[in-house]
Amino acid sequence: MTRDRTVLALLVVVAVLLAAGPFLPRWMISLFNVSMGYGIVVLGMMLLMRTGLVSFGHGLYYCLGAYAAGMIDQIWNVSDMLAMIGGGIVVTAVVSTILGFLLSKYREIFFAMLSLAFSMILYGLLVKSASLGSTDGFNVAAKTLAGMDITGKGLRLTVYSVTVVVMGIAALLLHRYLASHRGRLAGAIRDNELRVEYMGASVRATVHVNYVISAVLAGIGGALMAINIGHIDPEMTYWPQSGEFVFIAILSGTASVFAPLGGALVFETVRSFAYEYSPNTWQMVLGITMLVVMIFLPGGLWSLFTRKKVAA
Amino acid sequence: MAVILDAKGLNKTFGAVTAASDINVAVEQDSVVGLIGSNGAGKTTFINMVTGYLKPSSGSIHFDGRNITALSPRQITRLGICRSFQIPQLYNTMTVHENLLVGVGIVAAAGNAWGGAHSAAYSDPEKAVDAMLEEFGIGAYRNRDAGLLPEGTRKLLDIAMAMVVRPKILLLDEPTSGVSADEKFSLMDCVMAAVREHKVTVLFVEHDMEVVERYTHRVLAFYEGRIIADGEPAVVLDDVEVRKFVIGDHAPAAASGGGHA
Numbered sequence: 001m002t003r004d005r006t007v008l009a010l011l012v013v014v015a016v017l018l019a020a021g022p023f024l025p026r027w028m029i030s031l032f033n034v035s036m037g038y039g040i041v042v043l044g045m046m047l048l049m050r051t052g053l054v055s056f057g058h059g060l061y062y063c064l065g066a067y068a069a070g071m072i073d074q075i076w077n078v079s080d081m082l083a084m085i086g087g088g089i090v091v092t093a094v095v096s097t098i099l100g101f102l103l104s105k106y107r108e109i110f111f112a113m114l115s116l117a118f119s120m121i122l123y124g125l126l127v128k129s130a131s132l133g134s135t136d137g138f139n140v141a142a143k144t145l146a147g148m149d150i151t152g153k154g155l156r157l158t159v160y161s162v163t164v165v166v167m168g169i170a171a172l173l174l175h176r177y178l179a180s181h182r183g184r185l186a187g188a189i190r191d192n193e194l195r196v197e198y199m200g201a202s203v204r205a206t207v208h209v210n211y212v213i214s215a216v217l218a219g220i221g222g223a224l225m226a227i228n229i230g231h232i233d234p235e236m237t238y239w240p241q242s243g244e245f246v247f248i249a250i251l252s253g254t255a256s257v258f259a260p261l262g263g264a265l266v267f268e269t270v271r272s273f274a275y276e277y278s279p280n281t282w283q284m285v286l287g288i289t290m291l292v293v294m295i296f297l298p299g300g301l302w303s304l305f306t307r308k309k310v311a312a
Numbered sequence: 313m314a315v316i317l318d319a320k321g322l323n324k325t326f327g328a329v330t331a332a333s334d335i336n337v338a339v340e341q342d343s344v345v346g347l348i349g350s351n352g353a354g355k356t357t358f359i360n361m362v363t364g365y366l367k368p369s370s371g372s373i374h375f376d377g378r379n380i381t382a383l384s385p386r387q388i389t390r391l392g393i394c395r396s397f398q399i400p401q402l403y404n405t406m407t408v409h410e411n412l413l414v415g416v417g418i419v420a421a422a423g424n425a426w427g428g429a430h431s432a433a434y435s436d437p438e439k440a441v442d443a444m445l446e447e448f449g450i451g452a453y454r455n456r457d458a459g460l461l462p463e464g465t466r467k468l469l470d471i472a473m474a475m476v477v478r479p480k481i482l483l484l485d486e487p488t489s490g491v492s493a494d495e496k497f498s499l500m501d502c503v504m505a506a507v508r509e510h511k512v513t514v515l516f517v518e519h520d521m522e523v524v525e526r527y528t529h530r531v532l533a534f535y536e537g538r539i540i541a542d543g544e545p546a547v548v549l550d551d552v553e554v555r556k557f558v559i560g561d562h563a564p565a566a567a568s569g570g571g572h573a
């Protein structure tokens with residue numbers, strides 16, 4: 001039996017990122033925070049893609065997670081980071097469980113477009129909600145972590161550290177899930193739904209569960225982004241945002257939980273530098289990057305590592 | 313011998329087309345039943361109704377005394393009726409080992425809801441899969457993607473995937489179609505050894521009369537949605553109507569060289 005090194009590798013990555021935190025420049029911490037937030041969302045996209053589904057509307061849960069985190073502060077004056085993340089988890093779990101009853105019936109472009117429709121409904125609701133800041137959104141500020149005051153100079157590093165730990169936990173749990181019996185069904189469903197049913201498993205229930213997991217991951221990513229950026233607005237559920245998640249998922253590949261995390265970092269790095277050095281044509285740089293990856297690495301960036309393994 | 317599957321008055325129509333007409337079949341436990349008939353005779357429609365893929369327009373199907381007429385394929389599978397397909401239904405991007413591991417996982421995860429004995433037998437999934445690979449003689453393909461297998465091996469894997477969920481009845485839809493003449497008997501020998509080992513009742517659709525004669529205890533001949541003959545292979549295959557409408561041969565029957573495996 002081959003030893004699973006992913007868990008060990010994840011622990012090493014988390015430890016290294018935590019240890020490096022105090023020494024990283026501000027711009028790099030910001031880059032990592034955004035990358036990890038996106039990476040957690042794309043972990044969920046990866047699970048859906050392994051199940052044979054592409055969501056063009058995961059901005060819905062990304063935004064819901066962020067708004068849940070912000071509204072806990074707004075309504076109940078709770079500005080604890082863990083509570084804010086927890087709020088994102090609960091709200092996205094509840095909403096995705098309800099929507100999942102409908103969406104789990106659909107496949108391919110119908111699933112993609114229906115998920116997009118839900119995200120645009122939320123966008124419409126948010127821009128019409130003056131109490132939630134309409135198109136401007138509102139500011140979010142985490143002040144404590146498990147009751148400890150984190151305001152002041154240490155805030156940025158604390159947010160970074162929490163994001164690293166949450167990312168590590170999310171990736172680890174997803175990895176364990178994918179290696180479980182139910183997780184393995186994702187690939188089976190993508191390949192042959194008929195056979196899955198004739199082996200006695202429920203395709204619809206599995207799709208539903210995977211949809212909820214992916215939504216919760218998007219919600220966690222959204223909550224972390226809200227805390228990290230300090231501001232939320234309806235653009236988080238607008239369709240280009242969902243498109244970015246699909247973009248990163250395709251860029252990354254779906255073979256390992258490391259793929260979305262690494263892909264998100266590459267995406268955010270390319271975008272940041274492209275925006276810095278070519279502010280009027282940064283989208284073109286991203287487009288060319290995607291084109292090159294799709295032509296030379298159709299399995300995504302992660303296939304660079306799997307190719308090497310096969311060759312060895 | 314106890315009746316394990318009892319279909320009564322099954323009818324299935326698709327608009328003006330009658331695919332099954334007044335099908336009455338009682339299948340005894342541990343028997344091997346061959347279903348023969350030309351294309352469109354109603355054999356696969358019968359299998360599809362028994363496994364829940366199609367709902368009969370009228371009639372009933374009882375399995376182990378329980379009415380399964382309205383149940384879904386998944387529910388029927390969980391009761392113990394599994395099937396293979398004319399075109400193997402595999403997880404093509406997964407390896408042979410992973411294909412079976414999915415089935416083992418489904419049974420193991422279901423636990424007592426499926427049957428404690430089965431889930432206990434799969435307490436070590438890797439070991440259980442390797443035993444299945446050995447049993448079906450496809451261990452050499454363990455790590456190959458199912459989509460890249462030769463047809464005979466695809467057929468065996470398809471049947472192994474039906475067997476991995478430990479059925480009481482196994483329905484095989486043309487197990488030797490697309491398999492070379494050299495391979496068909498070795499394939500059937502392998503399948504029959506496995507079903508005997510696990511005491512599984514078998515119904516299989518087959519166009520190859522040599523295979524039917526050699527492996528079945530009983531043959532049902534279908535024609536235009538009806539059963540026109542039902543009995544021992546030698547008798548049914550020598551029936552005038554069967555020779556005319558199913559085998560397409562009007563000459564007297566040749567001496568039987570086969571026997572029950």
